Amino acid sequence: MNDRLKEQVSALVDNEVESASSNSLDQVLKSPELRQTWQRYHQLGDWMRGAADGKVVNVDVADRVRMALESEPAILIPVQSSVDSAEATSSSDVGANVVSGPRPWGQIAGIGIAAAVASLTVLLFQQNNFLGLDDQLPFLASSETTLHSVETDNSNVAAIVQTAESSQDSQADQLNSTTQPTQLSASFQEKLDAYLVSHVKQSATNGMQGMLPYARVVNHGTGASVKNSRIGRQGR
Amino acid sequence: MSDKADIDTELVRRVQRGDKGAFDLLVRKYQQRVAKLISRFISDAAEVEDVTQEAFIKAYRALPNFRGDSAFYTWLYRIATNAAKNHLVTIRRRPPRSDVDVTSGATEQGYELEGDESPEGEMMSEEIRRTIQKTLEEMPEELRLALTMCEFDGLTYEEISEVMECPIGTVRSRIFRARHLLDSKLRPLISEHEVEDVV
Structure with missing residues (x-):
């Protein structure tokens, strides 16, 4: 073995190399003979000190430990950023000799925000795009629709009568004569029936008001009396 | 440093x-x-x-x-x-x-807690002790000084170079030569002991 290499090992034993990742350490790690030299030079120092204090111990468990660790998984720790390393170095508490794992709060907050947005999207979809009645709903809401009589026979709404609101002015008679309860078109009524039935079921399961803001206000006849419609609640 | x-x-x-x-x-x-x-x-x-x-x-x-x-x-x-x-x-x-x-x-x-070392272990320790002492006494003074200042006093190469008034490279070389000398004297002893153990 080259004496120059052994001299490098000797300096390495004394921590007298400029850089820990220097070639000398790599060479020791690769060469079994240099490993032995590394071991003996450390042993010499221990024995010299042991001889001085009267206690020389001679053990060699390196091979036994190596064999015992062969079945152990290799340790793999993610490389920490320089900021984390600085924080770790400055920490002085007793339990600080522990590698801190990745902080989960950012991930949790992100997942929470994503879940909230998804929930909001679903709710809006359910409320506004149900059965494709987007066009009719504004009409129902804006026109003063009277839910004259809603009869629920298990799942059907009997009739929806729209009456134009008659004001209390002098044109009431004329308006009443021209605004007789009008039957909605059959296709629309069928669609609306199905919608209301589904709405009742939906509102029973998710506790939403759904169409109630549109359907509850009832203007009955020409008078000012207002009564709430009877809405089937068999689904509740 | x-x-x-x-x-x-x-x-x-x-x-x-x-x-x-x-x-x-x-x-x-x-x-x-x-x-x-x-x-x-x-x-x-x-x-x-x-x-x-x-x-x-x-x-x-x-x-x-x-x-x-x-x-x-x-x-x-x-x-x-x-x-x-x-x-x-x-x-x-x-x-x-x-x-x-x-x-x-x-x-x-x-x-210190008392240890009842085996007679073989005691003998081995004594041999190592004696060999180290003898080798240190016999080696050139500059080697012995450099090594003992490093091992016993924990001085760095730079500090030893100041004490011995020589370049750091010389300190490094002296310490290595001292170790090499000690190692050459102790190695047969350990090998002998290992053979005895096997027998």
Whole structure:
């Protein structure tokens, strides 16, 4: 073995190399003979000190430990950023000799925000795009629709009568004569029936008001009396 | 000194990256000191070896949690002390009531636990002691001074170079030559002992 290499090992034993990742350490790690030299030079120092204090111990468990660790998984720790390393170095508490794992709060907050947005999207979809009645709903809401009589026979709404609101002015008679309860078109009524039935079921399961803001206000006849419609609640 | 590498830190870093060979170097470096510490608790030489091995295995398993705020050997000595105490509890002996000093192995109360080393072990230790003493006496003074200042006084190469008034490279060379000389005298002794063990 080259004496120059052994001299490098000797300096390495004394921590007298400029850089820990220097070639000398790599060479020791690769060469079994240099490993032995590394071991003996450390042993010499221990024995010299042991001889001085009267206690020389001679053990060699390196091979036994190596064999015992062969079945152990290799340790793999993610490389920490320089900021984390600085924080770790400055920490002085007793339990600080522990590698801190990745902080989960950012991930949790992100997942929470994503879940909230998804929930909001679903709710809006359910409320506004149900059965494709987007066009009719504004009409129902804006026109003063009277839910004259809603009869629920298990799942059907009997009739929806729209009456134009008659004001209390002098044109009431004329308006009443021209605004007789009008039957909605059959296709629309069928669609609306199905919608209301589904709405009742939906509102029973998710506790939403759904169409109630549109359907509850009832203007009955020409008078000012207002009564709430009877809405089937068999689904509740 | 500030730009000097910390070999232990580098080796630990390499182990934490999956290099088991780096841990082997740590074992080879510290096994004598760990065994000496454990021998303060446990007298039987075979048990000392077993517990030393166990301490290193425990250290390896705990290394993922080692962040390096304390020196590696301080951390290792704590593990070794606990391993020795646990061993004593396991075999229903009473562990010492006070802690053992990390660096010297002496207890806080100032006494060392008695060890009943085997006659062979005692003889071997005595031979090693005598050989070291004799070799140090016989080697050139500049080699002996450089080595003893390094090993006993813990001086750096730079500090030794100032004391000896010579370049750092010369210090480095002298220390190596002194070690080489000692090693050449002690190696036959160890080989002889290992042969006796086998027989």
